[in-house]
Amino acid sequence: MTEHSKIAAGHQARLAVVYLRQSSASQVENNRESTERQYALSGRARELGWPDERVLVIDEDLGLSGSGSVMRAGFARLTSEVALARVGIVLGLEVSRLARNNADWHRLIELAGLTDTLIGDADGIYHPALFNDRLLLGLKGAMSEAELHVLRARLNGGIRNKAARGELRRGLPIGFVWGEADGEILIHPDEAVAHAIRTVFARFAELGSARRVWLLWRGDQDETAYCLT
Template identity: 60%
Template structure:
């Protein structure tokens, strides 16, 4: 990144605006790692020292609390790319590459746009001109290292979770009817109405061997079934309503009701539009299955018989 070859900040750059991109990966980091956020905002002074008036240094911080692993759902990053594409940006500022992108595809798209529009990129180490080969090479290397760092961090996190899961100690969200005791063990829900509803469901299936017959009996008798709100308003509360076949099948296929600890029943996949989705994993491919890990509404033998009947 030699400044002897040419002066990087030119009058053409100064005629355009400066854009400072600020990001933290999670809301916890936003509240706890305040020093990092302050350092990012302080880059405005770097832009001023290079010749940009403070009123033309625009801060994009709408992505605070969002991961940089993908540009998806990062409106701030999309805004930055748009400003680059239409030639409004003379320089893009970010504390480090990982603040702008943890994904090489997103990072290289930003570099290519910056090269095409003759936009500079500034981080804590210096100023880069992506139109200049050596600078573009260094920026690409930094992006690769940033993506690799995220991979290593995720591998460590997943490794720790798998180790706890192998011991049956990983605390996972429990289905309705099961709850965590203060000592960490899994127990039947102390709410007797919830308890009784699950017993009725399993007893009815044991008699009829049909999920649709379970639904018909609940409707005929006017029985309601509980559902725990997982997110949003009222999170953690229990709602009562009608029972449908998909709900019955979901419960009958869940081994936790048989007292088994399971890890790896689903995996993350990608749709055609690259959005993420959950995919079911065959029982033979579950990463962890510990039978008799806690109390259940049925035993493991009955659970296996139910799977055969359902198939």
């Protein structure tokens, strides 16, 4: 069965949803070509027979991980539209763009099978109600989740090795910077910033309450207060 033969008039009478996702804000900023390729999928929907007025682009999840560790409004919206049988086809650049969490992925496949919704990516169009297509989609989802696990394990391993050597440097509170020596933490070299930090601690010792210090600084318009904002 060819991909076009899976598309029926009933599918085209409903929405073609183009779902966009990238895992972090830095990917959105630095991998703009990937973002453009995902937006270009609306053109593929038109090639498959969907008119412009029935092509919906969901891009609220750009910059959010698909691991399930964060709430994704776009994916929730997509799932809701599929469950209500308003969607004829879901298009994504890769299956991993939809979800890297098997629970989310299999829930979407189940709903798509029940509501006669197609799923398409760069490799083809799948009908989750067909056994072979459903099996292939399940394998793709499992491989995507496994890839995420390997990447996370590799990253965590590198962090642990750096920490064991005493070379791990995380972000410091405002007013402090890393020095040249291993583990060396210094007060910010800008005297205005250093003075502001010392003044905060002095005010806290005087007032005895972080909230009272904050209220004082909020109403203070001098240069020292500006350094803390």
